[in-house]
Amino acid sequence: MVGPFGGVIAAKLLNAVLLHPARLGEPIAFTVNYAGPIADGEFELEAKPARTNRSTQHWVVELRQGQETAATATAVCAARRETWSALEARFPEVPPPDALPRHPTLGRAVWTERYDMRFVRGALELSSPPAPDQDSVSTLWVRDEPPRPLDFVSLVAISDSFFPRIFVRRPVWAPIGTVSYTTYFHADSAMLAAHGDAHVLATARANQFRNGYFDQAAEVWARDGTLLATSHQIVYYKE
């Protein structure tokens, strides 16, 4: 609420690493801290490799606008090798996306026009009376609008495309802003390319809202039950 959709800022910062000629491997972990508002207009991105090892590479990224640092980020890239693997999280039981209506876009949040969201539960109903026993869990199918093949850049944005948990838990409008956002990528570029432009299944919940900050934990799944990413964020709220 103090600038553009945080997911697109995260995507820009991650892309600065992905486009860097010195980059080795694919992203494993990415953290962005939103330090201040970003105005429409020019900005400068600087991605620096902090350390390059045999199979991992560590990055520090900064987004500046004018004289100010508006966001900082760190990324870890790595070359993966085939190993013993196991999935422990569970794909939610949900109807297919075609069986659900598209959620209306929100006039006050233009970025929602860039996503096709189909809620299984936990949609935004700010006009409803507050339900004191409401939880903050949302589960939905989501894809870029217009459709766009999934890649790391769109995945990091989609992982931040959830409505703020506080509005699901307590349907009253209030100023909010993510301060720190982390994504772990469980999929590689070949898996994302194979996914194409289909909807992903996304689910998010909060652990706690306390004195101005709440957290969010989220999972993003392919339709075939592949866990693509897990993400976490902590969000400022005003009242």
Added chain:
Amino acid sequence: MVGPFGGVIAAKLLNAVLLHPARLGEPIAFTVNYAGPIADGEFELEAKPARTNRSTQHWVVELRQGQETAATATAVCAARRETWSALEARFPEVPPPDALPRHPTLGRAVWTERYDMRFVRGALELSSPPAPDQDSVSTLWVRDEPPRPLDFVSLVAISDSFFPRIFVRRPVWAPIGTVSYTTYFHADSAMLAAHGDAHVLATARANQFRNGYFDQAAEVWARDGTLLATSHQIVYYKE
């Protein structure tokens, strides 16, 4: 496994922010990326405020040893105000710490001598035959040994004191190393001071192990059911 206990490295990096004379507010979010091995001996820590706002402050931290960057970190500090609050995660049903035996320390991991751990479930039993249906969940009471009043520095270390999830899920020794670790602090310094040196209840699980990397999501609770911190990490494993 490529240097000292990651929790104490995280504590050192966070403390560089906490001790900085320009620091405002208390830590809300902290991320450390372990970039390379750290040898016994001298190292240099540099904490720089990247941006200071009215109620939040963003930090970038670097740990160097010799000519190399061995770890990078970012922190967000903030002044909290009283707001509507709600706890959504659930405190696990567990026996009190006094009712459980202390877990033996591990000879090959000297840092385990610095913690009193009492497992409710998911202890380390590397001599057991692998159980294919085993999950990676651990729940335990833990406190510093010798006892030490809880503060942000000990909390960030305790949040990283879990045995690696892969050893709980698949009890076979393998080389591992955390690459990125994030903690969100839900408690302020007054709450931590009130907690004193009692055990905290800690619980952790993995979502996925895949081709060299697994994640961990964890919660740290006070005995009275206060959620003190949530943390996440992604960990390299070799085979």
